[in-house]
Amino acid sequence: MAYTVMMVFGTRPEAIKMAPLAQVLRQWPDVELNICSTGQHREMLQQVLKDFGLSVDEDLHVMTQNQTLNGLSQQLLEQLDATYTRIKPDIVLVHGDTTTSFIAALAAFNRQIPIGHVEAGLRTGNLKAPWPEEANRRLTGVIADLHFPPTNRARDNLLREGVVLENIEVTGNTVIDALLWMREYLNKSHWRPAPDSPLAQLRDDQRMVLITGHRRENFGQGFERICLALAELALRYPDVQFVYPVHLNPQVQKAVYGLLSHQSNILLIAPQDYQHFVWLMDRAYLILTDSGGVQEEAPALGKPLLVLRKVTERPSVLEGGTVKLVGTLTERIVKETSLLLDDADVYKRMSRVFSPYGDGHASERIAERLSRWLEENARERDDS
Known part of the structure; x- marks a missing residue:
């Protein structure tokens, strides 16, 4: 059985961190990956996708000149709602703490589509620092079904907020996957700027x-x-x-x-x-x-x-x-x-190496947990 997984991102940092996960999911035979770009950082995002050999399936145009966060949120909610209705994903994956991430999660929640939150559980404890990112990640955490925190500390934040342990998978951070992959490529190819x-x-x-x-x-x-x-x-x-x-x-x-x-x-x-x-x-x-x-x-x-x-x-x-x-x-x-x-x-x-955020295999852990969850969720629907 094939499952439709939709990955939604809009900024350059999101694209960097989701790209190695997209590469892994594209190789899974039971997953049909649909990448949706909201275009929040359009030029910079396209650069990242090119570097990782990826392309988008859904390209939304939500940005306007001098746009407010509320204006961006309105555009995102309307266009993502229509996209979800057409694609009918089995789960929506969002990343971190951007406006795109929270609104993509909210639009999925309103359509009763399950949500997976990559880089979940990061907290400062201050809603104004960073603003609006701290609120975005907290609000996303409230409505997400699967949580992929990078560290045990982030997991503990989620547990204190009432997330059940069975819905949490500590994975490391996919940014380390991307970093190590790219550095190895640059070193092997003796890459230099033009x-x-x-x-x-x-x-x-x-x-x-x-x-x-x-x-x-x-x-x-x-x-x-x-x-x-x-x-x-x-x-x-x-x-x-x-x-x-x-x-x-x-x-x-x-x-x-x-x-x-x-x-x-x-x-x-x-x-x-x-x-x-x-x-x-x-x-x-x-x-x-x-x-x-x-x-x-x-x-x-x-x-x-x-x-x-x-x-x-x-x-x-x-x-x-x-x-x-x-x-x-x-x-x-x-x-x-x-x-x-x-x-x-x-x-x-x-100036010494210190990497508490993973070993470069976070994407594989997320994909494995996601695959198990999709199968379990499908069985539960069949039984009901």
Whole structure:
């Protein structure tokens, strides 16, 4: 018997983390996988799918200029409802904490379609940090049928919220699957950026600091303080190359280009496809980010990481001593980055491999549990 599994995602991070799972499910004979892209990050998402040899089956067009979260949610709910009615999936898989994930889950719940939540159970305990992601993942957890937390700590969060143990499968995080697969591919193929790429100007004998930033909670003063810190660091360390792939959100672009475009050793580039970004992470001396996924990827590569946020839903990364929460205060960012650039002993302590989020086989565990659940659910329907 074949089961229709629909995977819904809309952002670049979701696509990266769902791609290895899609690759595995495409190989299962009893699963017909339908990939639905909402297009929340259309350009960046297409880059990721190309890297993993995937294509979408359903391509929704929900984004409009200057769209609010409520406007996006309205578009998503309407179009996904029609899509579910036409496809009739046996289960809908969503990932993490985006608006796409929660609304896709809500639309499935309203149609009485079972929901599987990948990267379930992450919590900060503060609905406003990160906003709106903390609410999205909590609300998705309330209505999901299957939960795939990456760690035992995330599992325990779900148990405290009343999820029954039999509906939980600790799997590790699929982002580690994607990371290890891509790094192996790059190393085996001796991959390098094209000669006309701005990354080709990076020197092998020069330390490089990689920066990413996109969180809504940092919009406004947060990003301004981050950029002021980067400008000061660039002046203090003229022999260090700072590389910043700038997110396409207009608020991010305005702050970053307005404050950093004049610094000669700060390379502002477009968002990179996954091949280029993994290459950058693997080559970086240290990384600054407000991203969730990078908090898992950088320690797995042995890269010291400074998190530009006040709280993290991934506390396990802090236990290894390779990650620090530094917030968005200019002075703190400059101090902690300078310490890593100046003190070899501090750098050595933070630059070791630490991977509490898995061994690269999370996708196989999810697929196996999902297959068992589909068969059990089908038998229950037949018996009734």
